[in-house]
Amino acid sequence: MPRVKDNAFIVHKTDYGESDIIITLFSASRGKISCIAKGAKRSRKRFPGSLELFSKVSFNGFIKHPLALTRIDECQLLKPYLAIQEELKSYLNGCYFLEIVNRCSAERQSNPELFELLDDLFTFLSDVPHNRNFNCRIRLFELQIITLLGFKPELSHCLDCGIKLDNDNPRGRFFNFSPQTGGLVCNHCRPRHPAAFNVSQGTINLLNQAHMLDNKLRNKVNFTPQVEAESARLCRALLSWHSGCSFKSLKILERYIDNNGIYKIAANTTTNSINSNKYGVR
Numbered sequence: 001m002p003r004v005k006d007n008a009f010i011v012h013k014t015d016y017g018e019s020d021i022i023i024t025l026f027s028a029s030r031g032k033i034s035c036i037a038k039g040a041k042r043s044r045k046r047f048p049g050s051l052e053l054f055s056k057v058s059f060n061g062f063i064k065h066p067l068a069l070t071r072i073d074e075c076q077l078l079k080p081y082l083a084i085q086e087e088l089k090s091y092l093n094g095c096y097f098l099e100i101v102n103r104c105s106a107e108r109q110s111n112p113e114l115f116e117l118l119d120d121l122f123t124f125l126s127d128v129p130h131n132r133n134f135n136c137r138i139r140l141f142e143l144q145i146i147t148l149l150g151f152k153p154e155l156s157h158c159l160d161c162g163i164k165l166d167n168d169n170p171r172g173r174f175f176n177f178s179p180q181t182g183g184l185v186c187n188h189c190r191p192r193h194p195a196a197f198n199v200s201q202g203t204i205n206l207l208n209q210a211h212m213l214d215n216k217l218r219n220k221v222n223f224t225p226q227v228e229a230e231s232a233r234l235c236r237a238l239l240s241w242h243s244g245c246s247f248k249s250l251k252i253l254e255r256y257i258d259n260n261g262i263y264k265i266a267a268n269t270t271t272n273s274i275n276s277n278k279y280g281v282r
């Protein structure tokens with residue numbers, strides 16, 4: 001029986017029976033792992049406050065069978081990221097990213113860069129009251145995670161006929177994004193891609209450059225509302241296409257916060273007063 005010891009983030013959890021919890025971890029060296037923590041609801045000694053969403057933990061367990069749940073024997077808390085749970089905007093956006101990881105990453109496939117990205121993202125979400133360009137940073141994290149999951153959009157030529165995007169050539173001026181092909185399609189080919197939608201040249205330019213930004217620039221850059229909205233639409237269409245489902249966390253997010261990051265509810269609403277059990281049961 002191979003034993004496993006690693007650091008990981010809690011990306012999903014659900015009660016199972018009277019005392020067990022089924023957890024999805026995203027670990028540093030094995031990627032996503034579906035686990036069961038036997039007796040976790042009763043044992044404060046083996047699981048001392050360590051099974052909350054977003055928490056970074058160190059765990060011990062074993063894999064009984066390649067297709068079975070990994071059994072977690074012990075889980076120690078490294079970083080709780082409690083501030084995310086306390087700020088509504090952070091929590092709702094954080095749940096969206098947890099759902100992306102849960103639905104779109106492959107089971108037991110190492111992705112150390114994605115592990116690092118989650119650490120950066122949760123640090124950012126813990127510091128929300130001090131972040132000025134919140135929406136823009138969220139869009140950049142969304143683009144980064146898509147790239148690390150292997151869904152980076154192809155934005156230089158038509159993925160159907162191969163013609164290059166070229167502003168000087170009337171036939172090369174096309175700005176339609178097709179989630180199905182994972183990139184651009186020209187106006188001539190668009191009828192064959194019913195799910196394709198328009199994106200502006202500004203958005204394409206930005207998406208082509210976004211992966212080159214370092215952390216310092218990410219903190220300074222700001223998008224126009226149009227670029228923000230188009231970038232979100234493009235990423236969400238890609239994620240939905242690859243996962244084959246719509247994201248429950250997004251529906252909750254859109255119910256409480258509009259596209260400009262403004263609350264649709266009383267500002268003092270807390271995460272506890274929201275029934276967010278469709279995703280991220282706490």
Ligand SMILES: [Zn+2]
Pocket residue numbers: 158159160161162163185186187188189
């Ligand atoms: Zn074409």
